[in-house]
Amino acid sequence: MKLLYLIADGMGGWPLKELGGKTTMEAADTPNMDELARTGIVGRAQTVPEGMLPGSDVANMALLGFNPTTYHTGRGPIEAAAQGLELAPDDLVWRLNLVTVSKLTIDGYMRDYSSGHISSDVSRPVIEKLQDKLGNDTYQFIPGIQYRHLLVQKGGANTDDANIAINPPHDITDKPIKLDLRKYSKSPLLWDLLFEAKELLDDRDINMSMANSIWPWGQGRPLSLPNFKETFGMNGAVISAVDLIKGLGYASGMSVIDVEGATGLLDTNYEGKVDAALEFLKDNDFVFVHLEGPDECGHGGDTKDKVEAISRFDANVVAPLREALKNEEVAWIITCDHYTPIVERTHTTDPVPFIINGPGCKASGVKTFSESTAKSTGLKLDKGYELLSYAIEKIGLK
Template identity: 40%
Template structure:
């Protein structure tokens, strides 16, 4: 049996007035996903446990079968695992976004307008993070460049008592109420404030401004955490496999769970990512003997954060055409039973530009249990109307991998 989970980040949404009170998922032309829904099972799943924030870290842990109430120790240490950063039990890590702030006056009075600094390139970002490292690094504090706007700070034997806010939760707002809080806030806030002075006139940003792009004129530090410990997929579900994602967070979860990370050239985590390359990497791994592939696609989430309705619909359609369809056709050609599970980790409504904790739809296709329902679709409403509901991502994962 082959198992494939296709995680379409932030795909689910709310009804949009300009779409005739439909969601992007209802509008998108997704023939292959629709076919799988007509031949498989649809339903809803509560990926975010009650009382926990609707982050991709918590949601993807849940979908992979790890109860976040037990295994979640923070977002950034999961990213550190992907970046090859070794952590001790007393180290503290932070996610360090490159963001765009706007406004005159003191730092606290500025408004955050872009959590991704215009989807800054990895090359540009590396230059800026290394530049900041020269100013802020000590024997205990280190900066590690990541992918695009997503980076890491390690504080060896650091304190662990903060109240830090994800930047994508406060887009379009003045930052003062959302700046770091807690007894050890001063070091974090000082690095953020000084980063603005160092970055606002940096040549990389002046060039971006000349090209009409958002500058990466500040860091935003959040997502603190400590080293986690996960069981392997082999021990948990009896499968070996790989994880494919442009995002360090997802690769890190996979690595900690014993999956092999597959790097795909041109994988950016945006609508301009190498969808074809991701699909081919999955197909190659399945043909080479992998039992399980976890394919993570970030584009709809990024479009949701940007409030880009057209882009969100287009990204869902591209994923159906360039990822779901070829992977499905390849699985059929292998000549052995297979299951495909397609779902978002959370909703990222374009109207809110941030994540929500609502249940999300799933479709599960089992080549050994083909159903025929020509009227069935993969939408938020259809999932709800099906009557199928999983109270957690963990229970859905257990069901999916059940022999």
């Protein structure tokens, strides 16, 4: 039997007046997910443990079956795993966004956490120039994808910098940055780096993008996860545009499949992801397919595009996979990692709706798949990291 685990990042949300009281999930056209919900188990899972921030790092680690309270060290270390960086145990790895602020002062605001969704071919030379000018025995700038990069602080895990709690920039869009600047100021070296980078980014000969500041956050020691196959007994792969998911895959010994044209946005290469999943499943058991689009639209506060992103997930991922595997013995898990409500423009800790569909699954009795129908079944897994094991048991893979 093949198990497909399909994730629409940030798909969940709250009712909106502009949608007549519907959520974006309820407003989207999702006939395939609705049909799988009608014939499968539907419920909710608490992917973000109490006391942890509702990030994709925490939530996707839980979806893959690993307890974040045990294994999570920070967002930066997960993305470092995706790049195969050789790190010392006491290195501190920061996620580094290229951002747009109104001004880098205590009366400044976070204008754009992604610098206008800067492209990788524009951002990479900028990060390389920052490394050339500011990299030293303490700090190393590592290029990533689009606005998502890394800053390695050698030996930093043994310093007070490891405890600085900077807000993720997508959490403070159009909000003041003064509280974070005060936290940065607790580290003289990091404070100097922030303003030296600002000076370089202001140089139009070096940087022609919207990025006018770096934003280090999500720091932690290098990541270590149990081996996925040894834990769950399946040969698995992850397919995603973002380093976060790839890092979880690499750290747990899974195959990591790159898809050309996968952007993490609404225009991603859906067909390429589907083809890659089908090719892997010819000789293997499990694939985790992750779509970032709904989350990005939620952060942007764009209701129309988020509805469209969810509809495309159903039409361009769920539908073709169902059609290609209609004569195969397969099982499905479909969910999101967290909510990204339009009104909040960031993640929340709401339990996420899920579908489990496969042999041995008794239908929950819902007609559609949404936040409200998942709640109506009364099924809730308080430990979200148990969702995968729960599904494996229900579909008879154990």
